[in-house]
Amino acid sequence: MAKESALSQEEKQSLKLNNFIFHIIIAKNDTPEYLDAVQLDASQETFFRDRILDTCEGTQYSFKDKENSNFVENCKNIVSGDEEGFIKESRKIASDFCKQHKGTMSDGVFIISKISIVSSGKTIPLVALLKVDHSKVYQYKQKKDEKGHIEAIITEIKNSFVEHKSAVQKWAIIDSSEHFLWDILARERSSSSEVADYFEKFLEASPRETPSKLTQKSVSTVFQWARNLDKDLIPEGATPPDYRHRAIQYMHTHDDFETESFVKAVVADQDKTRRAKARKLLEEELVKVGISGQTFETKPGSVPFSKNKGTIKTAENVTIQWPGKGDAQESGILVEELGKNDFVVTIKTTNVTYPD
Structure with missing residues (x-):
C-alpha cells in the first residue's frame, strides 16, 4: 500500500546521493551551459546532501498526466539508467526548466541528483531537483605599503554560491516508483506553501490536496489523536477538545502550516517530560496521515464553527458544551477521574440561566 506521508526522520537519515550533476543557468541565455561531471569532496557532498534533505518537506503534488508526461519519462530514465543516461536526462530536464522559467529566473545552477532512501525495508530511488542562486562572494588579499601599513584588496569571486539553504530558490523530490501516494514534494524559497505557476507547469503537476482540505484534516487528526x-x-483538567481548540487557533494565527510549530502550539504542558512524550506521539500521528512534512496556506474558515466548540457527554446522556474561546478550565469546567468508571465534572460560574 502506497505511503501517504512525507519522508520520515528514519528515511531522511538513510538518504544517499548516487549521481549528482548541475548545469549553469544564465538568465539571458535560452539554454543552460551543460556540464559533463561535477567532482565533490566529502565536505561538499555533505553540504549538498544537507540541501537535498531540506527539500524533503513541501507541498505534495500529483502528476497531471503521468502516462504521457515527458518529465515523468525523464525521471524514470534517471532512476533506471546508468551514469551516461543520467547525464543525458539531466540535460533534458535542465533545458525544460530554462524554457518554462525564461524571464523569471536569476543566474545560478540547476542541480539534478539521483538519490535513494530506505523505506519499509526497501531501497527507493528518487530524483532531487534544486535551483540554487549565484551569490555575490568576495575575497580579500593583504598588501603592505612602504610605510608598513596593511591594506586589504577586495575582489569578487564570480559564479559562486554559498553554503546556506537560503541560496536554494526552488526544490523538488520526485517519486516515479509509486511507493508514495504523492508524486512530488515541492517548495519555493519565496513561499512556504504552493509553488509558482511556472514551476508547477514545469513539473507537470498539481497539488494533491487543497489547503482547505489539509487544514480540516490537521484539526480532525489532532482531535482523534487527543481522544486516544x-x-x-494529559494535564490535569485538560480535555480532548482543548487540543482541537489550540489546533484551530494555530490556523487563525499562522499564514502557513509548518509541522514543528503546529505540534508545539497544540501540545501545551508545563511538565517537560510529559510534554515531550505527547509531542512525539502527535508527530508520529501526523506522519501516519500524511500531514507531517507538508507546507500549505492555512484556511481557518474551512473548519466548521461547530468544530470550535468543546463538548463533553456523560454516561447519563448529559451534554456539556462551551464555546471555543479557551480550554475547558478557562470556561470554568473541570473534569476529574477519581478511578475506573468514576468521574466528577465541576462547573464553576457566576450565574445560571434556564433557556427556553
Missing part, C-alpha cells in the same frame, strides 16, 4: 491519548500524558 493516554490519560497519563
Whole structure:
C-alpha cells in the first residue's frame, strides 16, 4: 500500500546521493551551459546532501498526466539508467526548466541528483531537483605599503554560491516508483506553501490536496489523536477538545502550516517530560496521515464553527458544551477521574440561566 506521508526522520537519515550533476543557468541565455561531471569532496557532498534533505518537506503534488508526461519519462530514465543516461536526462530536464522559467529566473545552477532512501525495508530511488542562486562572494588579499601599513584588496569571486539553504530558490523530490501516494514534494524559497505557476507547469503537476482540505484534516487528526491519548500524558483538567481548540487557533494565527510549530502550539504542558512524550506521539500521528512534512496556506474558515466548540457527554446522556474561546478550565469546567468508571465534572460560574 502506497505511503501517504512525507519522508520520515528514519528515511531522511538513510538518504544517499548516487549521481549528482548541475548545469549553469544564465538568465539571458535560452539554454543552460551543460556540464559533463561535477567532482565533490566529502565536505561538499555533505553540504549538498544537507540541501537535498531540506527539500524533503513541501507541498505534495500529483502528476497531471503521468502516462504521457515527458518529465515523468525523464525521471524514470534517471532512476533506471546508468551514469551516461543520467547525464543525458539531466540535460533534458535542465533545458525544460530554462524554457518554462525564461524571464523569471536569476543566474545560478540547476542541480539534478539521483538519490535513494530506505523505506519499509526497501531501497527507493528518487530524483532531487534544486535551483540554487549565484551569490555575490568576495575575497580579500593583504598588501603592505612602504610605510608598513596593511591594506586589504577586495575582489569578487564570480559564479559562486554559498553554503546556506537560503541560496536554494526552488526544490523538488520526485517519486516515479509509486511507493508514495504523492508524486512530488515541492517548495519555493519565496513561499512556504504552493509553488509558482511556472514551476508547477514545469513539473507537470498539481497539488494533491487543497489547503482547505489539509487544514480540516490537521484539526480532525489532532482531535482523534487527543481522544486516544493516554490519560497519563494529559494535564490535569485538560480535555480532548482543548487540543482541537489550540489546533484551530494555530490556523487563525499562522499564514502557513509548518509541522514543528503546529505540534508545539497544540501540545501545551508545563511538565517537560510529559510534554515531550505527547509531542512525539502527535508527530508520529501526523506522519501516519500524511500531514507531517507538508507546507500549505492555512484556511481557518474551512473548519466548521461547530468544530470550535468543546463538548463533553456523560454516561447519563448529559451534554456539556462551551464555546471555543479557551480550554475547558478557562470556561470554568473541570473534569476529574477519581478511578475506573468514576468521574466528577465541576462547573464553576457566576450565574445560571434556564433557556427556553
